[in-house]
Amino acid sequence: MGSDSHYEIPAIEFSTCSAKLDRGTEKWFSLCKRVREACENYGFFEVVYDKIPVEFRAEVFSVTREFYSLPLETKKKNVNPKSFHGYYGQFPQAPLYESFAIEDASNYESLTSFTHQMWSDGHDQFSNTMSGMVNKLDELKEMIDLMIRDSYGLGENPDSIMPSKTKIRVQKYSAPPSGEYMNGLNAHTDKQWTAILCDNQVSGLEFETKDRSQWLKLYLPPTSFVFIVGDSLMAWSNGRMHSVKHRVMMCGEKERYSFGVFGIPVEGTIIKAPKELVDEEHPQLFKDFEYMDFTKFSTSKETMASMESAVHIWAFAGISS
Structure with missing residues (x-):
């Protein structure tokens, strides 16, 4: 089971009224350092963000x-x-889980096309x-991406920018039978660049510690x-950042809903570490690879049946020492 242990999950505040968000200032670089350290040591962190009202989040979960x-x-x-870009559900291996996805969700036409597919008169x-x-959330994602690049001194390097599109995935987890602690979503790492998630205040998301000693429950305010952090970002950082394994475990009587935006490298994008992140102390850990080739490998029946998702990136692109 998940643990409420001595591990303190990092929480970083991104207040829109704070001078910390003025790029180039001492406070900005201090915040960049905190973001980088959280990504390197944990692979995730809580984002305290005041720009999205609680009432608006409630509207998202209502629709x-x-x-x-x-x-x-x-x-x-x-x-x-x-794979995993459309509706997913009704599978025996994950009986509590349903999800749907909309690709290129920053494009309003993608959203309206989806609604006309689901509702005859649109919605x-x-x-x-x-x-x-x-x-x-795109605005927040882009700001954190910039902080990561600035934390490594790469913010002004155009070659360090990873072209990406936004995919949304909205997930439902049914309540398990009374009294059971039950798997909602299998343990996995994300394959893409990054993800930002929120939920409807029903807990269930758990993260594995970097030393793999235990699982941490996350309770989001x-x-x-x-x-x-996704596998692609870990590879870009030459292994400095940690692609964290996570899962959903359900108990209690309430349904859980979560909303996520995922930074997906555009087709044809080559994932490679900037030369500034490769040196004698940090030799190259991953070969350069095309993102779509990696996703096809990681979602193939052979790969999913033969190994844990957390090692897919190493099996696909890892360089033997």
């Missing part, structure tokens, strides 16, 4: 419930040939609410989000 109340045959219209409230949340 989310509308989607999940649709008939199953309607939800299954959310199809995408890429303006759904499109506008999701678009508003995506825009706000209503004004907080969680930032997660």
Whole structure:
């Protein structure tokens, strides 16, 4: 089970009224250092962010419930040939779990196309609410990306910028049978660049410590989000950043909903460590690779059946010492 141990999960405040967000200042670089250290030592951190009202988050989960109340045959219209880019649910290995995804969600047309697929007359409230949340979290994601580059002294290096699109994934976890502590989503690492998640105040998300000694339960306050390092960012950082394994474990009588924005490298993007992050002390750990090749490898039946997801990046692109 998850543990409420001596481990203190890092919480970093991104107040829009704070001088810490003035780039180039001493406070900015101090905040950059905290972000980098959290990503290196934990692979995730709590984001305390005051720019998204609690009431707006509640609206996001309200329209989310509308989607999940649709008939199953309607939800299954959310199809995408890429693995985990469409509707996912009704699988014996994850009986509590359902999710849907919208690719290139920063593009309003993607959202309206999705709503017309799900609702014959569209659903303006759904499109506008999701678009508003995506825009706000995109801004946060881009700021944290810049902080990471600045923390390594790469903020002015155009070659260090990873071109990406935003995918949203909205997830539902049904309550398990009474009294059971039950798997909601298997332990995994994220394959993409980064993820930012929030939930409806029903706990369940757990993270494995870097030394793999235990699992930490995450309880997010209503004004907080969680930032997660993905495998692609770990490879770009030449192994400095930690791609953390996480899972969802359910108990109690309430359904859990979570909303996430994922930074997905655009097709054709080559993931490689900047030359500034490779030296004698830090030899190159991963070969250069194309992102879509990695996702195809990591989601193949052979790979998923033969190894834990946390080692996919090493099996695919790791350089033997």
